[in-house]
Amino acid sequence: MEIIVFCSLLFLCSFHSVRAILEPNDFLALQSIRKSLRDVSGSNFFGSWDFTADPCNFAGVFCSSDRVIALNLGDPRAGSPGLTGKIDPSVSKLTALADFTVVPGRIYGPLPQSLSQLKNLRFLGVSRNFISGEIPVGLGQLPNLRTIDLSYNQLTGTIPPSIGTLPQLTNLILGHNRLSGSVPSLASAQSLTRLELKHNTLSGSFAPDSLPPSLQYLSLSWNRFTGPVDQLLTRLNRLNYLDLSLNQFTGTIPAQVFSFPLTNLQLERNQFTGSVQPVNEVTIETVDLSFNRLSGEISPLLASVQNLYLNNNGFTGQVPGSFVERLLGANIQILYLQHNYLTGIAINPTAEIPLSSTLCLQYNCMVPPIQTSCPFKAGKQKIRPAEQCNR
Numbered sequence: 199m200e201i202i203v204f205c206s207l208l209f210l211c212s213f214h215s216v217r218a219i220l221e222p223n224d225f226l227a228l229q230s231i232r233k234s235l236r237d238v239s240g241s242n243f244f245g246s247w248d249f250t251a252d253p254c255n256f257a258g259v260f261c262s263s264d265r266v267i268a269l270n271l272g273d274p275r276a277g278s279p280g281l282t283g284k285i286d287p288s289v290s291k292l293t294a295l296a297d298f299t300v301v302p303g304r305i306y307g308p309l310p311q312s313l314s315q316l317k318n319l320r321f322l323g324v325s326r327n328f329i330s331g332e333i334p335v336g337l338g339q340l341p342n343l344r345t346i347d348l349s350y351n352q353l354t355g356t357i358p359p360s361i362g363t364l365p366q367l368t369n370l371i372l373g374h375n376r377l378s379g380s381v382p383s384l385a386s387a388q389s390l391t392r393l394e395l396k397h398n399t400l401s402g403s404f405a406p407d408s409l410p411p412s413l414q415y416l417s418l419s420w421n422r423f424t425g426p427v428d429q430l431l432t433r434l435n436r437l438n439y440l441d442l443s444l445n446q447f448t449g450t451i452p453a454q455v456f457s458f459p460l461t462n463l464q465l466e467r468n469q470f471t472g473s474v475q476p477v478n479e480v481t482i483e484t485v486d487l488s489f490n491r492l493s494g495e496i497s498p499l500l501a502s503v504q505n506l507y508l509n510n511n512g513f514t515g516q517v518p519g520s521f522v523e524r525l526l527g528a529n530i531q532i533l534y535l536q537h538n539y540l541t542g543i544a545i546n547p548t549a550e551i552p553l554s555s556t557l558c559l560q561y562n563c564m565v566p567p568i569q570t571s572c573p574f575k576a577g578k579q580k581i582r583p584a585e586q587c588n589r
Contacts, residue, residue: 220253221264223291228253228266230288235271238304241279243272265294267318272301280327281305290315296342302326302350309348314339325371326350333358333372340364347371349394357382357400365389373397373417383408396420396441404430411436419443419464428452443467443486451487456480456499465490466507476500487511488534496521496540501530509534509558509576517543528552536576537561539587563587 220228232247246257254261260268269292272280280303289298290312296319306328313319314336320343329351337346338360346361349371356379357372367387373396380402384390392415400418403425409416411433419441426449427442434440435454441464448469455463456476466486473494474487479502486507493511498518500506517535522545524530531554540562547567551557558572560580 219264220261220266223293224264224266225249225253227286227288227291228256228259230286231269231271234286235281235283235305238279238282241273241281241303243281260297262294266292267294268297269295270297270299270301272303274301279303285310285324285329287312289313292316294318297321299323300325300327304328306330308332309334311336313337316340317342319343320366321345323347324351328352330354332356333361333377335360337361338363342366344389345369345371348375350374353377355379357395359383362387368392370394381408385410388412391415393417406430406433409434413437415439417441418445421445423447425449431455434458440464451492453477456482456485474500496535504530505532506530507532507534508538510537513538513540514563516541519544525551525555525557528554530555532556534558534573535562536572539563539582541587543567 229249232244237243243257253259258270259266280301282304284307285305287310289310293316295316298319304327308331309329311334313334317340319340322343322345325347330353332355333348333353335358337343338358343364344366345368353375355377357377359382362382362384363386366389368389369392370390371392371394373394375398377398377400379400381395381400385407388410390410390412393413394417396417396419398421401422403423404427406429409430413434414436416437423445425447427447428449432452432454435458437458438460439462440460443464443466445468450472451465451470451474453475457478460482463482463485467489470490470492472492474492475497476499479499482503484505485503488507489510491512493513495515496508496513496518498520501518501520501524517540521533522543525533526549536558542564543559545567549568551570557570558576559566560572560576561582563582565581
């Protein structure tokens with residue numbers, strides 16, 4: 199009997215001493231979070247969450263002294279099964295939390311409004327789940343927040359204007375949701391380097407000073423944006439990635455954008471007009487200007503682009519000889535010129551296009567001097583009707 203009593207007392211003492219390691223509110227918050235979530239089939243993330251042991255040794259829990267400072271829910275290995283359930287509002291009791299992430303899985307329901315109480319939060323990453331509802335307005339009250347990644351969810355509503363005032367915001371990633379309305383001014387977010395809003399139903403236009411010049415990555419594709427962007431883009435000369443495709447932007451493409459340190463320039467499927475006249479030789483790897491209303495002659499300064507899509511526009515005149523030279527030298531991998539009003543290209547009909555290169559010339563105001571394979575969507579017509587070329 200004495201041994202049993204001794205063991206029981208030892209267990210209780212051990213249990214209470216373990217609980218004392220962690221601040222009580224943090225301990226209770228972890229318990230609530232655990233009750234609201236569970237592993238999906240194939241996941242064993244919560245296998246280590248034994249509350250008779252030290253919670254600071256739980257998978258995904260990182261502590262400093264007696265406080266939880268980082269909570270990463272789910273196995274971080276790529277392709278691992280995630281979690282399901284809802285994010286419990288008690289996460290706000292982890293007031294020392296600086297890093298909160300959830301791996302891809304099946305977590306549903308809204309983001310707790312109580313997240314606005316996490317004044318030390320620097321990184322919020324809850325992507326590739328089934329989070330619904332609106333973005334909590336209170337996120338704009340977190341002075342230390344640097345990264346917000348809520349991409350690939352089912353969020354609705356608008357982007358809270360308060361997010362644009364976050365003094366340390368560096369990354370705002372909200373792509374692949376169901377967000378609507380206009381984008382609030384982000385001019386005050388002077389540290390913002392990455393803005394990704396693709397695949398939503400956002401609309402409206404951008405004022406010339408609505409985005410900070412600190413941006414290096416900008417993706418607004420697959421939305422309903424309108425209006426000109428020439429004055430906006432001339433200020434963003436630090437961009438190394440720009441994707442405005444599949445919108446309804448209008449106006450001209452500023453010459454300066456071709457001199458930015460870009461690797462990709464995606465402006466396809468908009469309503470851009472005017473000529474394309476870079477100032478210097480273009481060193482961008484991929485430039486896609488297809489399906490716009492661009493006109494004028496093709497600039498020879500574009501011949502240094504590896505993958506160039508100019509198809510489905512209103513370009514006229516001869517294709518510059520520099521394109522032929524680089525194409526036959528296997529320096530151009532893709533050159534799509536179909537569906538324009540081009541009148542000629544100086545290429546020998548017996549020339550052999552390198553296997554690593556693709557050229558499409560069909561449906562212009564000329565008989566293609568060389569037969570090449572074009573994408574299926576280019577259609578079967580080789581030459582544009584004469585009445586369309588005599589304009």
